[in-house]
Amino acid sequence: MRRPRPGVPSGGIDLKAAFPHLFWLVFGAAFVLSLWVAQVDPRLLVAGDARANVARFVRGMFPPDLSPAFLALMARPVVETIQISVAGTAIAILIGLPLGLLAASTLTWSGILHERRARAARALGFVPYAAARGLLSAFRSIPEFVWAFMFVRAVGLGPFPGVLAIGVAYGGILGKVYSEILEGVNPRPLETLQAGGAGRLAVVVYGVFPQALPAFISYTLYRWECAIRASAILGFVGAGGLGQQIELSMRMFDFHEVLTLLGILWLLVAAVDAISGLIRRAVVR
Amino acid sequence: MTGRAVTLLRRPRGSPWPWLTVGLLAALVGWSARGTGVEPAALVSGEAVGQMWAYASRLFPPDLSAPVLREAASGAVETFAISLVGTGLAVVIALPLAFVATRTLLFEGILYAREELGWRRYPRIALYALAKGVLNLLRTVPEIVWALIFVFAVGLGPFPGVLALGFHTGGVLGKLFGEVLEDVASEPLEALQAGGASRAAILAYGILPQALPQFLAYALYRWEVNIRAAAILGFVGAGGLGQRIHIAISLFLEHQLLTLILAIYLLVTLVDALSAWLRRRIL
Numbered sequence: 001m002r003r004p005r006p007g008v009p010s011g012g013i014d015l016k017a018a019f020p021h022l023f024w025l026v027f028g029a030a031f032v033l034s035l036w037v038a039q040v041d042p043r044l045l046v047a048g049d050a051r052a053n054v055a056r057f058v059r060g061m062f063p064p065d066l067s068p069a070f071l072a073l074m075a076r077p078v079v080e081t082i083q084i085s086v087a088g089t090a091i092a093i094l095i096g097l098p099l100g101l102l103a104a105s106t107l108t109w110s111g112i113l114h115e116r117r118a119r120a121a122r123a124l125g126f127v128p129y130a131a132a133r134g135l136l137s138a139f140r141s142i143p144e145f146v147w148a149f150m151f152v153r154a155v156g157l158g159p160f161p162g163v164l165a166i167g168v169a170y171g172g173i174l175g176k177v178y179s180e181i182l183e184g185v186n187p188r189p190l191e192t193l194q195a196g197g198a199g200r201l202a203v204v205v206y207g208v209f210p211q212a213l214p215a216f217i218s219y220t221l222y223r224w225e226c227a228i229r230a231s232a233i234l235g236f237v238g239a240g241g242l243g244q245q246i247e248l249s250m251r252m253f254d255f256h257e258v259l260t261l262l263g264i265l266w267l268l269v270a271a272v273d274a275i276s277g278l279i280r281r282a283v284v285r
Numbered sequence: 286m287t288g289r290a291v292t293l294l295r296r297p298r299g300s301p302w303p304w305l306t307v308g309l310l311a312a313l314v315g316w317s318a319r320g321t322g323v324e325p326a327a328l329v330s331g332e333a334v335g336q337m338w339a340y341a342s343r344l345f346p347p348d349l350s351a352p353v354l355r356e357a358a359s360g361a362v363e364t365f366a367i368s369l370v371g372t373g374l375a376v377v378i379a380l381p382l383a384f385v386a387t388r389t390l391l392f393e394g395i396l397y398a399r400e401e402l403g404w405r406r407y408p409r410i411a412l413y414a415l416a417k418g419v420l421n422l423l424r425t426v427p428e429i430v431w432a433l434i435f436v437f438a439v440g441l442g443p444f445p446g447v448l449a450l451g452f453h454t455g456g457v458l459g460k461l462f463g464e465v466l467e468d469v470a471s472e473p474l475e476a477l478q479a480g481g482a483s484r485a486a487i488l489a490y491g492i493l494p495q496a497l498p499q500f501l502a503y504a505l506y507r508w509e510v511n512i513r514a515a516a517i518l519g520f521v522g523a524g525g526l527g528q529r530i531h532i533a534i535s536l537f538l539e540h541q542l543l544t545l546i547l548a549i550y551l552l553v554t555l556v557d558a559l560s561a562w563l564r565r566r567i568l
Contacts, residue, residue: 019566031373034366038447038524044439045448054438079320086317141553143513145520145527146546149534154340155333159321233427236520240321250433258430266425282306 057255064263065256074245078264081241084159084234085227085272088166092227093220095139095171100178102132107182107208112190113200132175139172144230149237162239166227174223181215182208221276228272232265242268347547348540356529356541357548364525364552367443367515371450372508376500378423378455383462386416390466390492395474396484420463423456432518443524450511450518458507465499466492498567505560512556516549526552 044050101107108114109125117125144165151161190207198206235243242265249257317323384390392402392409402409428449435445474491482490519527526549533542 023563023566031369034369037363037366038370038443040370040444040447041439044444047439050438054434057434057437083317083320086313087321087323090314090318091323137554138550141550141557142546143517143549143553145517146530146549150340151337153534154337160323160333163321163323229427233429236429246430250430262426262430265427269425279306279310282302 060253060255061259063256064259065254066260070257070260074242074261074264077235077240077242077245078268080159081228081231081235081243081268084162084166084231084239084241085224087163088231089170089220089224089227091163091167092170092174092223095167096136096174096178099132099136099171100175100182102128103136103175103179104182105129105179106185107204111183112187112194113203133179136172136175136179139168140170140176141172142169144169144234145237148234148239152238157238157240159240162231162234162241165234165239166230170223170227170230174220177219178212178216181212181219185211218280221280225269225272225276228269229265232268343539344543344546346540347543348538349544353541353544357526357544360519360526360529360545361548361552363443364512364515364519364527364549365556367446367450367518367523367525368508368512368556371447371515372454372504372511374447374451375454375458375507375511376504378451379420379458379462380500382416382420382455382459383466385412386420386459386463387466388413389469390488395471395478396487398478416459420456420459423452424460425456426453428453428514428518429521432521432523436522441522441524446515446518446523446525449523450514454507454511458503461503462496462500465496465503469495501567502564505564509553509557509560512553516552 105111106113108129109122114122114125147169148161148165151164155161155164185208189211190203193203193207231239232242232246235241235245236247238244242261246258246261246265249255249261388394390396391413392406431449431453432445435448439445439448469492473495474487477487477491516526516530519525519529520531522528526545530542530545530549533539533545
């Protein structure tokens with residue numbers, strides 16, 4: 001006889017306890033089905049052709065093309081990649097910050113700031129909140145790659161569409177994260193300020209922002225590192241930078257150049273990593 | 286984070302660093318904007334917006350006829366499968382590498398406090414460096430380049446997409462898993478050791494219970510990233526919605542393109558929601 005547990009209907013299934021088992025069951029079934037849908041066939045990897053092709057590819061990469069002429073030619077794309085990532089992240093902040101502020105429920109209609117307001121006023125505050133959330137969702141759920149080729153179609157080839165693509169897509173991501181940071185802020189200082197008679201604006205400026213700022217900066221720097229990698233890839237659809245060079249070299253089957261470019265990309269990411277660490281230490285301590 | 290609040294505001298009056306940094310950043314942004322042809326004036330008015338509007342109006346309305354919807358649906362299912370198997374493969378690749386790429390598991394820290402490894406340290410350090418190097422390689426090569434490599438190897442279709450995601454994300458997860466393993470709380474480990482537990486027992490009962498939920502959380506987070514990546518890899522022939530989008534663009538089928546984009550949006554939203562829900566249940 002099962003000992004009766006509080007909250008569990010006797011004779012029924014305890015869903016909470018069964019959850020891990022259910023989860024793994026569903027996951028396992030989905031995984032097996034996916035293996036079939038994705039046409040996974042490990043034998044293809046070891047078939048004669050496959051190994052020869054990969055060997056040819058890898059052998060064709062060494063040695064990397066380190067001729068001064070090529071390296072000098074790659075200087076502009078490297079600079080372009082950096083510029084795309086910076087400009088793109090800047091636009092992303094411009095888009096993400098206002099939308100993120102609106103999409104934070106604790107700033108627009110719920111939580112401490114709005115306890116004393118009338119129902120109608122709060123309902124009114126819900127509208128921009130919902131709109132901002134919807135917009136952010138649309139921006140960030142469409143991969144930047146898709147944004148990039150749409151912008152290429154709209155404004156032409158070059159780095160500009162890349163900047164716009166990163167700006168919009170990362171704007172959506174930044175906005176969502178900003179709103180989550182704002183909502184997760186410690187309410188105690190806010191209550192203290194409010195008890196001291198501070199108005200809503202003062203509570204936000206002196207209570208919410210100081211807590212949120214370090215997390216904002218930290219996450220934005222992390223997004224910039226992602227932006228460098230994204231800028232490189234967006235070049236594949238013609239949005240300038242290293243990606244475009246990698247695509248060109250691959251199309252011409254010059255794998256020595258590809259290896260050099262990958263090496264440059266690696267150095268770039270490592271440098272951005274280091275710089276963002278420096279910035280983080282200088283501003284957020 | 287809340288303890289480290291108010292930084293810019295609380296610096297000693299004379300400190301120039303925060304303002305210097307802000308100034309430098311502003312200069313960097315200005316330089317980048319000029320270099321990429323971004324002009325604030327042009328953005329808000331005129332040509333660029335006009336062009337974007339013209340393009341956007343060409344996309345509407347979406348093509349919702351049965352054959353197109355079927356293509357979108359099958360593409361979505363394929364992309365979902367690619368992302369799921371790809372992330373699974375990534376975990377399989379990342380786990381062994383992560384364990385070897387953790388100093389505190391191989392040659393340092395609590396597990397080795399009781400005994401002197403002596404000369405046996407060196408092969409372990411070499412192994413550690415090797416694992417870190419492999420993870421670095423897997424991570425640095427962008428998914429799309431991996432996809433091209435695997436398309437060379439096994440042909441077109443969703444399978445190279447799976448492999449590309451698996452290898453690249455394997456590197457990323459390997460690094461994240463390694464960080465989790467190193468940042469594990471040491472008190473439970475010390476307690477187990479004081480009780481006389483062997484290294485394997487400390488690993489199984491001290492480290493793993495702390496690490497596994499975090500592993501799952503990171504895997505779910507990467508699944509969210511991979512559903513977007515899977516959509517993109519199709520561009521180079523690796524199946525899914527990306528491949529269909531590439532076709533739609535090449536053939537100037539703008540209305541079909543919008544349908545496919547809507548499909549990606551729905552798929553990504555679904556996976557994001559699933560992942561967030563699962564993460565809430567684990568942690």
